[in-house]
Amino acid sequence: MKTKLHTLCIALVIAGCSPVEGGTAARSIDTAAPASGxxxxxxxxxxxxxxxxxANGEQVLRLDSCTNPHELATSPYGQHVALACYGGTTVDVFLTDTLEKVRSIDLGENARPHGIVWHANGDLYSTAEGRQSIFWIRDPLGKAERFEYASGKLGTHMLVVAPDARHAWTTDLGSKTVTRIDLRTRRAPLSVTxxxxxxxxxxxxxGSSLWVSARGSNEAYELxxxxxxxxxxxxTGAFPLRLAIRPQGDFAVTSDLMDGGLSVIDLSKRAVVRQISVSSPEEAxxxxxxxxxxxxDGERIYVAETASDTIAEVDFETGSVLRRIGVGDGGDGLAILETN
Structure with missing residues (x-):
């Protein structure tokens, strides 16, 4: 298993296949109240x-994007979705209804954008891993002014932005650090191992707590x-690649790649309270x-299963996998747009 996982890890970095078109129907595993959006x-x-x-689990569109696309973020008003082009230098913006590309914002030589946030203030924020920095893109659909902030760390990969947009925080894989970046005064970044x-x-x-998962030490941290x-x-479970907090702010989950599970953290208790099995360790x-x-609404968790080209829809209360939705080759970055 370790050999195959190592091979796939390499593939995740150098990925590149020919685009395909068409849709794949959802493969139902259980029955639950229908989702929407x-x-x-x-x-x-x-x-x-x-x-x-x-609503039906159908892939209704699949179109060409860019080389090695990764993280996604929908705009505050739901008309656009932004994509970090990890294999290149741009953040690309698409219409959510047709997936037509309407903007390509270049972050410079060797940028390798990865983590991305479309803030409630209307601005975009992205890591530029190859430049050891992050970008604040002000008015992305208009002037798209770009402001670069150095992290000075290797592998500046993922980021979050404060509700008031005064600070951003990054995880830096290569440096084994988490970095706080001041977006207003440009004070020197503060990094901790x-x-x-x-x-x-x-x-x-x-904005009162920052949570981080470290995949190499199988731990989650509150800072x-x-x-x-x-x-x-x-x-946590084995290899917690991602950590996501429930919109209601009461629980977080980590995506434990090596054992196919999710570790559920009660944020008020600051404790792992249960494990959800999305797939068995043998299937991982x-x-x-x-x-x-x-x-x-915090009722479902969507889990990108990159090797099987599926998205698992998990019921949070019961831990059941409700269905698996077929997507494109190497589905990874996710964004959601829900109807009220």
Whole structure:
């Protein structure tokens, strides 16, 4: 298993396949109240972007995007979705209804954008891993002014932004650090060492707690967002690649790639309270779950299974896998647009 996982890890970095078109129906596993809205998926091996109707689980569109696309973010008003082109230098913007590309914002030589946030203030924020920096893109659909902030760290991979947009925080895989970046005064960034290969990162809705998962040490950490002091250290499942906080702010989950599970953290208790099995440890290498995303109501978790080209829809209360939705080659980055 370790050999196959290592091979796939290499493939995830150098991915590139020919684009395909068409849709794949959802494969139902269980029955539950229907979901609604739209799920967007970046297919990093196929270099495509998928649109899924969650009401029926059908992939209704899959179009060419860019080389090795990764993280996604929908705009505050729901008309656009932004894509980080990890194999290149741009953040590309698409219409959510047709997936037509309407903007390509170049971040410069060797940028390799990865983590991306479309803030409630209307601005975009992206890591530029190859430049050891992040970008604030002001008015992305208009002037698209770009402001670059150095992290000075290797592998500046994922990021979150404060509700007031005064600070951003990154996980820096190569440097084994988490970095706080001041977006207003440009004070020197503050970095602290956190575990082995920190990657997953999430900020509590009120901005009072920063949570990070370190895939190399199988741990999750709570940090003070301002002092960067580690408040809590928790043991998770194996290889917690991502960490996502429920929109209601009460729970977080980590995506434990090596055992195919999710570790559920009660944020008030600061404790792992249960495990959800998305696939068995024996199936984990054939699923290779990566990105995780909550539905807005906090009832479902969407899990990108990159090796099997599926998205698992998980009921949070019961831990059941409700269905698996077929997407493009190497589905990874996820974004959601839900109807009220």
């Amino acid at each position: 739209t799920l967007f998926v970046a297919n990093k091996f196929g270099n495509t972007l998928s649109k899924v109707d969650l 956190v575990g082995e290969e920190p990657e997953g990162i999430a900020l509590s809705p009120d 003070d967002p301002q002092t960067m002091e580690v408040r809590t250290t928790l043991q 290498e054939d699923r290779f779950q990566v990105t995780i995303l909550w539905s807005n």
